[in-house]
Amino acid sequence: MNLKLPFRISLVSICLLMPLAYISCGNDEPRTTSETGTDKDVYEVRGRYLSTDLRGESISVVHETVPDVMNAMRMSLRIDDASVAETLQTGDIIRFDMVRSEAGWFARNIELLSPDTELDLPDHLREVGLPQ
Numbered sequence: 001m002n003l004k005l006p007f008r009i010s011l012v013s014i015c016l017l018m019p020l021a022y023i024s025c026g027n028d029e030p031r032t033t034s035e036t037g038t039d040k041d042v043y044e045v046r047g048r049y050l051s052t053d054l055r056g057e058s059i060s061v062v063h064e065t066v067p068d069v070m071n072a073m074r075m076s077l078r079i080d081d082a083s084v085a086e087t088l089q090t091g092d093i094i095r096f097d098m099v100r101s102e103a104g105w106f107a108r109n110i111e112l113l114s115p116d117t118e119l120d121l122p123d124h125l126r127e128v129g130l131p132q
Contacts, residue, residue: 041100043069046119048129049085049092050074056082059107062128064120066098072121074128077107084110091129093117 047063058076065072077098079085088094093113099106119126 043098043100044095045098046093046095046113046117048119049088049094050090050129052079052082052085052088056085059085059088059110061094061096061107062119062121062125063098069100072125074125075105077105078103079107079110088112091131093119 043066045063045066047061050060050062052059053076056079058078060074060076062074063072077096088110093115094110095113096107096110099108
């Protein structure tokens with residue numbers, strides 16, 4: 001079989017890249033925290049709810065510092081059940097368990113706190129999610 005060099009290079013490239021493409025096309029279904037988290041990776045966190053993504057798979061929050069883990073910040077966290085966030089409104093103060101897993105960070109056990117709860121946030125995050 002006499003294949004021209006550019007065709008051989010393309011064929012070899014395709015053969016080498018196909019397994020990589022197959023591996024990277026994992027299941028698009030969100031993992032549950034029971035599948036991905038462990039108790040040693042659970043942190044109780046307080047913050048302010050900002051929004052839920054369009055697919056209902058994650059929420060955006062501003063949260064307080066998690067000691068020895070991360071600074072206070074704005075971040076998105078995956079959730080197991082979109083119905084949990086349906087009752088939340090932008091600016092609501094919440095408490096939740098932040099779970100670290102191989103797939104990233106998840107929020108579970110989300111609870112609404114009193115609106116007058118004072119969050120310990122740095123100045124640049126203090127007003128995020130509040131009505132203007």
